[in-house]
Amino acid sequence: MAYWNKELETKPKEELQKMQLGLLRNELRTMYDSSKFIHDKMKSVGLLPEDIDSFERFRKVPFMKKTDLRDNYPDNLFVKPYHELVRLHVSSGTTGNPIVVGYTQNDLDNWAESLDRGMTSFGMSKDDILQNFHGYGLFTGGLGVHYAAEKMGVTVLPISTGNTERQIKMMQDLPITSFAGTPSYMFHIADICDQKGIDIRRDTKVRYAIAGGEPWSESMRQKLQERTGIKVHNCYGASEFYGPMFLECNEQDGLHVWADLAYVEVLDRNGDQCADGERGELVVTMLKKEAFPLIRYKIGDISSLTWEKCGCGRTHPRLMRISGRTDDMLIVRGVNVFPSQIEGVIGEFAFLTPFYRITLTNENFMDSMTIDVEIGEDSLTEDTVSIDRMTRSVESRLKDVLNIKAVVHLTLPGSLERFEGKSCHVKDLRRYD
Ligand SMILES: [Zn+2]
Structure with a gap:
C-alpha cells in the first residue's frame, strides 16, 4: 500500500513524541504572543511556553471548552487579520451562538494533507473518482474532502447532499469508485437501491467510502459493507480542528492521528492520562494552526488512543471509534x-x-x-x-x-x-x- 510521506508516517514513536513536544512549544509560543485568550490562560497557571518541557507539564495548561468558543463569537479568538485569512466555516450550533473558524492558506493545506495521507493509506489515488455527498457550504465535510481529493489528483463529483435519485443515477452512469458522506445517508442510498433493484456491486464501480460527520457504530459498518460490498472507512474531525481530518487505513483498525498535526490526550475523570487503549475523554491540541488556536480543547467525545504500531506499518497513534459523548450520557x-x-x-x-x-x-x-x-x-x-x-x-x-x-x-x-x-x-x- 502506498504512503503519502513514508518517512514521516513510519518514524519511531520516540522521535514522533519528541517532535510533538517541540511543535507543542512552538504553537504555544505563537499563540501566547498573538492570542490574549491563550496568554491569559497560561498566565493564570503561571506557565510560559518555554516551561513546557514534558507532556505532564503541558497537562497544567487549562482546558479550552466549547463555551469559550461560543462566548468569543464571532471572531474574538482569531489570531490573524482578515486579509491573511482565506476561508471561514461556521458550525451548526444547536444551542447558543455558532462557532466561526477562520483559516489561512497553510491551515487549508495542512487540513488537506491530513486527509490525503488517510486516503492514500487505504488505496485511493488519482485513478479514483469520488462522489462527495457531504453538504457543501458552511459545514466542513463537503469542501474539506473536496479540496483534499483534488489535491491528490482524485476526480471529484461535488454532488453534495440530497436528491437521492440523481445520486444513484450518477453512480451508475459515471465510473465512480468512491463515496464520501454520512453513514446514515449511505444506508439511505442502499435502501433506495434495494427498492429499485439496483445492486451496487454489479451495477456500479464503487469500491470504498469515507464515512463520518455523525456518531456511528462498528456494527453499522459491518452491515453497510455486507449490503453494498463497499469497504467503508471511518473518518473523524470537527470544524474546531479544521474539519474531518483523521481516517482509517486499509486495516480499518482505528483512525490514524497524525502526530505532527495534532496532539490528542485521553483523560480520565480526574484529568489524568488514561493508559494506552483505555477509554476516556478526548482533549485535542492542534500543533500547526495559524488562524484559530486550539489548545487542550475538550471536544466532548469519548474514545481511546493507542500507540501500538498499526498493521499497515504506520507508527502514528490511532484513535479508536468514538464510543460516546460526555454530554449525551x-x-x-x-x-x-x-x-x-x-x-x-x-x-x-x-x-x-x-x-x-x-x-x-x-x-x-x-x-x-x-x-x-x-x-x-x-x-x-x-x-x-x-x-x-x-x-x-x-x-x-x-x-x-x-x-x-x-x-x-x-x-x-x-x-x-x-x-x-x-x-x-x-x-x-x-x-x-
Ligand atoms: Zn494503519
Whole structure:
C-alpha cells in the first residue's frame, strides 16, 4: 500500500513524541504572543511556553471548552487579520451562538494533507473518482474532502447532499469508485437501491467510502459493507480542528492521528492520562494552526488512543471509534446509559437493522425507557410467538448490558426516520414539574 510521506508516517514513536513536544512549544509560543485568550490562560497557571518541557507539564495548561468558543463569537479568538485569512466555516450550533473558524492558506493545506495521507493509506489515488455527498457550504465535510481529493489528483463529483435519485443515477452512469458522506445517508442510498433493484456491486464501480460527520457504530459498518460490498472507512474531525481530518487505513483498525498535526490526550475523570487503549475523554491540541488556536480543547467525545504500531506499518497513534459523548450520557433511573451501548446490543442481533430510537418518559418521577428498533426485511414475520421471542431476547440482553430494564418494540423496516445529517436517536420526554 502506498504512503503519502513514508518517512514521516513510519518514524519511531520516540522521535514522533519528541517532535510533538517541540511543535507543542512552538504553537504555544505563537499563540501566547498573538492570542490574549491563550496568554491569559497560561498566565493564570503561571506557565510560559518555554516551561513546557514534558507532556505532564503541558497537562497544567487549562482546558479550552466549547463555551469559550461560543462566548468569543464571532471572531474574538482569531489570531490573524482578515486579509491573511482565506476561508471561514461556521458550525451548526444547536444551542447558543455558532462557532466561526477562520483559516489561512497553510491551515487549508495542512487540513488537506491530513486527509490525503488517510486516503492514500487505504488505496485511493488519482485513478479514483469520488462522489462527495457531504453538504457543501458552511459545514466542513463537503469542501474539506473536496479540496483534499483534488489535491491528490482524485476526480471529484461535488454532488453534495440530497436528491437521492440523481445520486444513484450518477453512480451508475459515471465510473465512480468512491463515496464520501454520512453513514446514515449511505444506508439511505442502499435502501433506495434495494427498492429499485439496483445492486451496487454489479451495477456500479464503487469500491470504498469515507464515512463520518455523525456518531456511528462498528456494527453499522459491518452491515453497510455486507449490503453494498463497499469497504467503508471511518473518518473523524470537527470544524474546531479544521474539519474531518483523521481516517482509517486499509486495516480499518482505528483512525490514524497524525502526530505532527495534532496532539490528542485521553483523560480520565480526574484529568489524568488514561493508559494506552483505555477509554476516556478526548482533549485535542492542534500543533500547526495559524488562524484559530486550539489548545487542550475538550471536544466532548469519548474514545481511546493507542500507540501500538498499526498493521499497515504506520507508527502514528490511532484513535479508536468514538464510543460516546460526555454530554449525551443519559441518566435513567440513576444509571448512566450511553446510546452507543444500546447500538452495540442492536448490532449483536442479525434480525435487527441499525435504525433505532430511544424514548424516555417518566411518571411519578419513575423513568421508563422504550427502544423502537427496525426489524430486517428478511426477518419479517406475522408469527406473534416469534416476534415475542425476538423482543424478549433483545430486552434481556439490554438488561444485562445496561443494568436497567428497557421496553423494546420491533417496528417495520423503513418505519423510523432517516437522517441525512447528524443522527438523533434520543427523545427525552421526561418532565420534572
Ligand atoms: Zn494503519
